[in-house]
Amino acid sequence: MTSKAPLALIRAVGSEQDNEGFSLLELVVVVAVMAVLSAVALPSFSCVLPKAKANAALVAMKQIQKECIIKKNFDMQEVFSDNNLQGYQISTNSCQGTGGNGIISAIPEDTNVAPTFILATQTNELSYSFKGQTGTNFQQCLGLICDITNGSKVKGGEAFKKELEVNPFVFKDTYIERGCSSYVIVKGETFDEAESNSKAIGGNLVTINNKSEYAWIKEKITNNSRMLKDSGYDKKNLSHTMYFVGLNDASSEGEYTWTSGEDTEFGNNTDLIHRQNWKAQQHHASSHDYFVLQSNDQGFTEYTQDYRPELYSGTHGQLTWVDNNSSFYKGSGWDAPHFGLAEIPRCKK
Secondary structure, eight states: OTTHHHHHHHHHHTTTSOOSSOOHHHHHHHHHHHHHHHHHHHHHHHTHHHHHHHHHHHHHHHHHHHHHHHHHHTTOOOBOOOTTOTTEEESOSBTTOGGGSOEEEEEESOTTTSOEEEEETTTTEEEEEETTEEESOHHHHHHGGGOOOTTOOOOOHHHHHHHHHTSTTBOTTOOEEETTEEEEEEEOSBHHHHHHHHHHTTOEEOOOOSHHHHHHHIIIIIGGGHHHHHTTOOOSOOTTOEEEEEEEOSSSTTOOEETTOOOOTTTTTGGGBOOTTHHHHGGGTTTOOEEEEETTOOOSEEEOOSSSHHHHSEEEOOBEEEOSBGGGGTTTTOOOOEEEEEEEESSOO
């Protein structure tokens, strides 16, 4: 009936032209009306599939919540099934959670389109994180899926900081903003744990887009572990603290990409790798696919040596190769705490 109304109106307006076909004016008006109707309908339709997947994932997480309680009470093997998580990736299939912290995350393929669901098995609390919001009101959460922001800023400032700090893996008082990004330090003894925690709050491990961002991170966050000290973190050995960043070549050896999928001004990103120790660290390349910022990182510095000048000469950053598990370094002189530096988008860059 919707399509007949515009035609009836057009016929009334153009009744003096009593012909059997439609005039060009009539066709133009009909096309315009249909375009308006499509513009209204398409956003609602486009959120149907993500909403259905999110709802299925929520049901699956509630089932996991129940399953873990049963397994715990009856001292059973703490491995659960992860059915009905189409379009989602589960952080672990153990009721122990990732990194032994009791956190199980169901993370969507695109955290900007669908919510992340987080189960804290130690307290048996299921919550969500989506578009800068966290909580347990899942009806409100699913409603946010159809709330298309078109790149406008999400909630920031003190309110957003408090929402992030509800998550037990986020270090309090380490929240800071720059441009279209929010940054916070998260727990991460391994790269996988740090990235999983970053995704759970709507972001990824940090992407260093340019030299100015690199310098800013050094000054405001990582140098001498300033943010951790301000947060009251009581670990004494902070002199070589390591922060996992999103850079890695886990998918294809020698192709250094970011978990966020962003491109940077550094080309293939090799200019970011610590060159002073390039010769000593080359043997790490095949088995160490991940990178960290260290608290004593000097940023971009000049290197000039006669040996392999194509590697040693020029200005380079000091991101250092590591493997996925920081326990590799225990007792090796690099026995320092590991964290993740998460970056959450606040608007389109």
